[in-house]
Amino acid sequence: MSDEPIVQMTGITKDFTGVRALDGVDFTLRPGEIHAVMGENGAGKSTLIKVLTGVHTPDAGQIRLDGRPVRFNSPKAAQAGGISTVYQEVNLTENLSVAENLFAGREPRLGPFINFRAMRRRARALLEDIGIDLNVAAPLGSYSIAMQQLVAIARAVDIKAKVLILDEPTSSLDRDEVAVLLRVMRRLAENGTAMVFISHFLDQVYEISDRMTVLRNGTLVGEWESAALPESDLIGHMLGREAATLEQIERQAGEHKPDRGEPIVSAKGLGRKGSIAPYDLEVHAGEVVGLAGLLGSGRTETVRLIAGADRHDSGTLAFEGKSVGSHNPRTAALRGIAFCPENRKTEGLVGDLTVAENMILAMQASKGWARTVPPAQRSRLVAEFIEKLDIRPANPDLPVKNLSGGNQQKVLLARWMLIEPKLLILDEPTRGIDVGAKADIQRLVTELSGDGMAVLFVSAELDEVTRLSDRIAVLRDRELIATLETEADMTSEKIVDTIVAKGGDQ
Amino acid sequence: MSTDTLTERPARSTLFDGLSRYIPIGATVALLVVMYLVGTGNYRNFGEPQVVANLFVNNAALLIIAVGMTFVILSGGIDLSVGSVMAFSAMSCAWLTVEAGIPAETAVAMVLVLGTVSGAATGAVIHYFNVQPFIATLAGLFLYRGLTLQISDRDVAIRDNAFFDWGMERTEFGNVRDGGFSLPNIVFIAGAVVLIAFVVLHYTRFGRGVYAVGGSEQSALLMGLPVARTKVGVYAVSGFCAALGGVVAAFSTKSADPLGGLGLELDAIAAVVVGGALLTGGAGFVLGTVAGVMVMGMLSTIISFDGRFSSWWARIIVGILLLAFILLQRVLARSGEKRKT
Ligand SMILES: Nc1ncnc2c1ncn2[C@@H]1O[C@H](COP(=O)(O)OP(=O)(O)OP(=O)(O)O)[C@@H](O)[C@H]1O
Ligand SMILES: [Mg+2]
Numbered sequence: 001m002s003d004e005p006i007v008q009m010t011g012i013t014k015d016f017t018g019v020r021a022l023d024g025v026d027f028t029l030r031p032g033e034i035h036a037v038m039g040e041n042g043a044g045k046s047t048l049i050k051v052l053t054g055v056h057t058p059d060a061g062q063i064r065l066d067g068r069p070v071r072f073n074s075p076k077a078a079q080a081g082g083i084s085t086v087y088q089e090v091n092l093t094e095n096l097s098v099a100e101n102l103f104a105g106r107e108p109r110l111g112p113f114i115n116f117r118a119m120r121r122r123a124r125a126l127l128e129d130i131g132i133d134l135n136v137a138a139p140l141g142s143y144s145i146a147m148q149q150l151v152a153i154a155r156a157v158d159i160k161a162k163v164l165i166l167d168e169p170t171s172s173l174d175r176d177e178v179a180v181l182l183r184v185m186r187r188l189a190e191n192g193t194a195m196v197f198i199s200h201f202l203d204q205v206y207e208i209s210d211r212m213t214v215l216r217n218g219t220l221v222g223e224w225e226s227a228a229l230p231e232s233d234l235i236g237h238m239l240g241r242e243a244a245t246l247e248q249i250e251r252q253a254g255e256h257k258p259d260r261g262e263p264i265v266s267a268k269g270l271g272r273k274g275s276i277a278p279y280d281l282e283v284h285a286g287e288v289v290g291l292a293g294l295l296g297s298g299r300t301e302t303v304r305l306i307a308g309a310d311r312h313d314s315g316t317l318a319f320e321g322k323s324v325g326s327h328n329p330r331t332a333a334l335r336g337i338a339f340c341p342e343n344r345k346t347e348g349l350v351g352d353l354t355v356a357e358n359m360i361l362a363m364q365a366s367k368g369w370a371r372t373v374p375p376a377q378r379s380r381l382v383a384e385f386i387e388k389l390d391i392r393p394a395n396p397d398l399p400v401k402n403l404s405g406g407n408q409q410k411v412l413l414a415r416w417m418l419i420e421p422k423l424l425i426l427d428e429p430t431r432g433i434d435v436g437a438k439a440d441i442q443r444l445v446t447e448l449s450g451d452g453m454a455v456l457f458v459s460a461e462l463d464e465v466t467r468l469s470d471r472i473a474v475l476r477d478r479e480l481i482a483t484l485e486t487e488a489d490m491t492s493e494k495i496v497d498t499i500v501a502k503g504g505d506q
Numbered sequence: 507m508s509t510d511t512l513t514e515r516p517a518r519s520t521l522f523d524g525l526s527r528y529i530p531i532g533a534t535v536a537l538l539v540v541m542y543l544v545g546t547g548n549y550r551n552f553g554e555p556q557v558v559a560n561l562f563v564n565n566a567a568l569l570i571i572a573v574g575m576t577f578v579i580l581s582g583g584i585d586l587s588v589g590s591v592m593a594f595s596a597m598s599c600a601w602l603t604v605e606a607g608i609p610a611e612t613a614v615a616m617v618l619v620l621g622t623v624s625g626a627a628t629g630a631v632i633h634y635f636n637v638q639p640f641i642a643t644l645a646g647l648f649l650y651r652g653l654t655l656q657i658s659d660r661d662v663a664i665r666d667n668a669f670f671d672w673g674m675e676r677t678e679f680g681n682v683r684d685g686g687f688s689l690p691n692i693v694f695i696a697g698a699v700v701l702i703a704f705v706v707l708h709y710t711r712f713g714r715g716v717y718a719v720g721g722s723e724q725s726a727l728l729m730g731l732p733v734a735r736t737k738v739g740v741y742a743v744s745g746f747c748a749a750l751g752g753v754v755a756a757f758s759t760k761s762a763d764p765l766g767g768l769g770l771e772l773d774a775i776a777a778v779v780v781g782g783a784l785l786t787g788g789a790g791f792v793l794g795t796v797a798g799v800m801v802m803g804m805l806s807t808i809i810s811f812d813g814r815f816s817s818w819w820a821r822i823i824v825g826i827l828l829l830a831f832i833l834l835q836r837v838l839a840r841s842g843e844k845r846k847t
Contacts, residue, residue: 093726
């Protein structure tokens with residue numbers, strides 16, 4: 001495994017206006033290895049990948065592929081050179097069919113014409129091989145983000161490149177799908193494909209990677225064999241501070257206990273046919289309620305009804321004791337409900353607007369356009385949340401599209417937190433966010449609920465649910481099957497037991 | 507493998523998908539049928555086949571240009587220069603044959619090549635210099651109109667030219683006096699353009715690339731698709747179609763008008779939108795554009811049959827239709843979003 005490196009990057013430097021994203025970074029990828037690139041949000045991981053694959057040109061440094069110096073000038077050229085990539089951003093088109101997305105640019109043809117029949121057949125075979133079953137003729141946009149992500153991965157895998165790069169491929173995947181991906185990666189590794197894997201899920205990284213390269217603030221910290229680097233050391237290298245401080249933050253977050261008063265929101269028999277069975281749920285002021293369950297269990301559907309993003313067709317919804325009539329995102333916002341949706345890749349951020357402008361969008365909208373937020377108050381709030389969420393670079397005037405993926409998510413979270421809603425609904429708030437910032441966000445949620453805000457949140461990470469929630473609603477098969485009070489002895493296993501036990505009953 | 511296969515049904519049923527994509531074009535076709543029935547119900551002679559045939563004859567140039575516009579709009583762009591390019595091509599053809607004495611065939615070929623190359627150049631400016639398509643093609647709109655007027659500020663007639671006469675030579679289908687109709691060659695040219703465009707858009711890599719770029723240019727780039735070639739290509743296609751539209755216009759009037767095709771770019775865009783394409787790109791059909799052109803032609807026909815309304819009513823109604831179609835698309839897009847949780 002340690003023969004001639006397949007990719008060797010040396011002294012890579014990349015400057016964006018005002019930011020040095022990479023500063024003399026070295027990176028070596030050996031044949032058949034799975035190599036994790038680790039670092040905080042904004043450390044330069046994606047930039048490193050983009051420099052390698054011709055999206056960006058480096059300002060200094062050298063890239064060698066199989067020992068030969070190369071410089072790709074487009075992702076197309078990199079693909080032709082044997083590097084296939086799944087980028088962190090969406091990189092498929094929703095308007096084309098699944099099959100077309102899988103084969104775009106390399107469709108099977110008869111003469112100059114695309115052979116759609118053969119393309120669909122090959123698409124089905126490819127997906128079946130990976131272990132997913134979709135209607136390949138349907139537009140990609142009709143599938144969930146998770147499936148789209150798997151399709152992007154399938155496409156990259158099928159290109160049969162020497163090097164496969166996956167930049168946060170699992171950020172919108174659930175357990176089963178991650179298992180599918182890791183299985184595919186292992187098989188590819190056996191066949192000699194070298195892979196670069198980027199993820200903020202440390203367990204996945206440890207499970208799959210042979211080696212790790214850690215970046216911090218655009219500089220190289222070092223390269224280690226995964227087996228020889230304990231997790232606490234890894235976190236220390238990534239954050240540049242001791243892992244112990246991090247642990248402490250997390251413990252504090254779990255200690256808060258609200259006194260339960262009037263429910264802010266109370267759902268009785270609320271449901272929507274084909275999406276979520278009728279359920280009862282209350283969230284009180286100062287309370288954090290977590291929704292747990294597997295993929296497709298109806299977590300998102302549950303919160304969307306309360307947020308007014310979907311219309312309920314049974315039951316009633318009361319807000320602060322008053323039953324609500326018409327309920328849609330607009331009226332919900334007026335009542336003080338803020339909803340930060342799951343699909344942040346495509347919903348919400350306006351790339352060309354600055355960080356500050358993106359952050360105050362919701363606040364401005366909730367006030368109506370006639371009454372502007374005073375500039376002084378605006379910049380104070382923006383500065384406050386940039387600090388609290390540790391958004392980097394901490395410059396409110398940067399266009400948001402220039403931020404790293406994780407930092408963009410923080411901006412979106414800030415948008416909803418700073419309007420100080422009575423009920424804050426977060427769907428997967430910490431996806432794609434680094435360990436350090438995850439703790440920051442969790443602490444902030446606790447802090448906000450301590451100030452009396454009701455919080456309803458969805459997370460696939462059971463640890464996070466147990467750590468943050470005062471109560472946990474457990475879902476299974478689009479049905480709310482139990483509500484658990486979080487006592488000191490609450491563990492992820494208890495939630496899993498509940499899911500499994502209720503499944504056995506039926 | 508079957509035990510751990512992940513399955514997911516599309517959020518919208520495939521039947522619905524199939525339909526939802528066709529709702530706008532279905533609405534356009536339904537509108538056409540209704541207009542036809544209104545016409546035949548109210549006006550004598552409206553039902554004669556030649557009336558429908560004339561829709562194609564009168565709108566052959568617009569149809570060709572709208573097909574080119576369809577490529578551009580599908581890719582997420584816009585081409586405002588087509589009306590001027592059309593006038594410039596017609597004028598160049600006329601001038602080259604009449605004044606410079608170049609054989610008509612050669613003149614036409616030169617004009618078509620010029621249209622394609624200048625379209626490609628516009629595309630290159632848009633792509634490589636990151637100029638808004640609106641601005642780049644607006645420049646073309648002024649430039650080619652100016653050049654046209656520079657060649658001649660009055661009509662140039664093309665008389666007694668065999669090649670130009672060929673354009674309006676008619677083929678009869680049945681006896682025109684009882685139930686038959688006849689079509690001039692320009693209609694066959696337009697038909698061929700539509701057919702080729704259809705095949706290219708649906709069955710070639712270039713065509714599918716146009717849809718991909720229109721869906722998301724960033725994604726198409728990251729997928730490794732030839733974005734530059736596609737964007738330059740669509741403007742080249744549009745330039746070619748505009749030039750051909752000019753030639754067809756010269757065929758049908760046997761002359762070139764320096765102010766011909768004024769505002770035609772807007773008619774072409776309207777036809778594409780009424781035909782169901784999204785102005786933001788990525789969705790639409792070339793056959794929808796054909797229907798869009800027919801709707802606009804049928805409107806003018808009804809108004810001229812009726813005689814009570816001024817021809818400006820056609821414009822007013824096109825405006826209303828455009829609004830209605832854009833609203834319909836918004837509604838469809840939103841219901842699509844809702845279904846997808
Ligand atoms: N197109 C761009 N223009 C300007 N600055 C950019 C651009 N892309 C990235 N940056 C900056 O470069 C730095 C590194 O970003 P990068 O996306 O590589 O981070 P990352 O390690 O991938 O983080 P994450 O875990 O959040 O995805 C960040 O400070 C970011 O703001
Ligand atoms: Mg990144």
